[in-house]
Amino acid sequence: AQSVTQPDIHITVSEGASLELRCNYSYGATPYLFWYVQSPGQGLQLLLKYFSGDTLVQGIKGFEAEFKRSQSSFNLRKPSVHWSDAAEYFCAVGAGYGGSQGNLIFGKGTKLSVKP
């Protein structure tokens, strides 16, 4: 069965510091991978996605993620965090795109706090 693990429930970084949020997935085929961000009281906004091709993908707000098949990982990175990045981040894998399924399997999320 497909699954997504985000090992870190809560991370605190200082403003201006670099950030890496971890995501590991379990999926039998080539996965479609996503990172979403959720600000308090808001819906989820897509940061970036990986379907195929270049394993380093760029997203909005200066975020990037790298797909590593050998490690079943899709970690999210940002070189310099801003206070406005404080939010909850969700990694997701797309189950069965192109086939009969279309749902996303989400990780439990990582809450990011930013220290001034």
Place this chain on the structure above:
Amino acid sequence: DAGVIQSPRHEVTEMGQEVTLRCKPISGHNSLFWYRQTMMRGLELLIYFNNNVPIDDSGMPEDRFSAKMPNASFSTLKIQPSEPRDSAVYFCASSLSRVEQFFGPGTRLTVL
């Protein structure tokens, strides 16, 4: 585009009452998803539709939950009767060809 629209944004009701949540997907999108988010279980897919047809409702908790999509621009999620354990944030999302999903702002449901 206005994005995915959900109503109401907040709903407080008493146990046993019927609750109806509404969703208007992005125009032109052909897939619609209902999710529930709780602290304990995270984000869970309840049901999704493709071209107005329910494809997978295996995530619907029990018979008290039902969802409909009478046309391409409207869907409802109904809980009857509601219970305190149904308290959660319910999200609707839509997509084109089941790829990238766009989420609405959610409905925060509190059942007393």
